[in-house]
Amino acid sequence: AQSVAQPEDQVNVAEGNPLTVKCTYSVSGNPYLFWYVQYPNRGLQFLLKYITGDNLVKGSYGFEAEFNKSQTSFHLKKPSALVSDSALYFCAVRDKNAGNMLTFGGGTRLMVKP
Amino acid sequence: DTAVSQTPKYLVTQMGNDKSIKCEQNLGHDTMYWYKQDSKKFLKIMFSYNNKELIINETVPNRFSPKSPDKAHLNLHINSLELGDSAVYFCASSRGTALETQYFGPGTRLLVL
Numbered sequence: 001a002q003s004v005a006q007p008e009d010q011v012n013v014a015e016g017n018p019l020t021v022k023c024t025y026s027v028s029g030n031p032y033l034f035w036y037v038q039y040p041n042r043g044l045q046f047l048l049k050y051i052t053g054d055n056l057v058k059g060s061y062g063f064e065a066e067f068n069k070s071q072t073s074f075h076l077k078k079p080s081a082l083v084s085d086s087a088l089y090f091c092a093v094r095d096k097n098a099g100n101m102l103t104f105g106g107g108t109r110l111m112v113k114p
Numbered sequence: 115d116t117a118v119s120q121t122p123k124y125l126v127t128q129m130g131n132d133k134s135i136k137c138e139q140n141l142g143h144d145t146m147y148w149y150k151q152d153s154k155k156f157l158k159i160m161f162s163y164n165n166k167e168l169i170i171n172e173t174v175p176n177r178f179s180p181k182s183p184d185k186a187h188l189n190l191h192i193n194s195l196e197l198g199d200s201a202v203y204f205c206a207s208s209r210g211t212a213l214e215t216q217y218f219g220p221g222t223r224l225l226v227l
Contacts, residue, residue: 032213043118043204043218044157051213088155094213095159101147101169102216104157 002027002095006105013081013112021076021108023065023091032094033074034102035065039087047089050074061085081112117141118219120205126225127195134181135190135222137205146188147216148180149204157204163188200226 004025013019025031032051036044048059055067065076076089088107095103118139127133139146145164151157161180162169168180177193192199202221208214 036216036218038155041221043206043220044216045218046215049213049215090157101159101162101171103159107155107157 002093002103004033004091004093004103004105006089006091006108008108009106010109010111013110015083015112015114016080019078019081019085019110019112021089021091021110023074023076023105025072025074025091025093027093031067031069031072031074033065033067034092035059035063035074035076036090036092036104037061037087038090038107044090047076081110083112083114086110086112118205118207118217120203120219120222122222123220124223124225126227128227129195129197131195132191132193133195133224134192135203135205135224137188137190137219139186139205139207139217139219141207141209141217143207143209143217144185145208145210145214146182147206147208148188148190149206149218151202151204151221153201160190161188195226197226200224 034049035047038044048057050057050067058064063078090107091105092102121136147162148160160174179191181189202223204221205219206216208216
């Protein structure tokens with residue numbers, strides 16, 4: 001069965017420092033991977049996705065993610081964090097066993113402090 | 115204009131009642147979804163629906179049923195509400211399959227007393 005794990009419930013980083021939010025996956029076949037962000041009391045917003053092609057995917061708001069097949073990871077990164085990046089981040093994988101719907105990880109809360 | 119809208123925003127009701135949450139998208143998308151987010155923020159897909167196919171997450175109780183009067187709407191009907199149904203329910207839509215970007219509504223916060 002497809003699954004995705006976000007090992008950190010919360011990540012704390014100082015403004016201006018680089019940030020990484022971790023995601024690992026387990027799939028059969030080709031992995032299709034996504035990152036979404038949820039701001040307080042809002043719905044999720046799409047950040048980026050990996051379907052095929054370059055392992056480094058660039059997305060919205062300066063975020064990027066690196067697909068690493070050997071480590072089955074798809075970590076989200078940003079070179080310089082902003083306080084406004086503080087939110088809940090979800091990694092997701094296409095679930096072939098659920099009609100190709102997305103299966104989300106448990107979410108990681110990112111706190112960026114001034 | 116709001117791309118994906120949901121009503122109501124908040125819903126407080128008693129156990130055993132039947133309720134509906136409405137969702138509308140004005141993006142011209144083919145596929146719509148319902149998600150449940152629990153108190154720990156865990157997000158679970160409930161349904162995926164387009165004009166050809168309804169896909170149901172097998173873990174969803176049959177008290178939950180999506181109803182689509184047309185391509186722009188996917189309402190969620192819940193029968194015999196239980197305490198454990200308390201959650202935030204998000205509607206989303208995408209152009210085609212789940213591989214396309216999904217656009218989420220603002221959520222409906224359901225509290226069952």
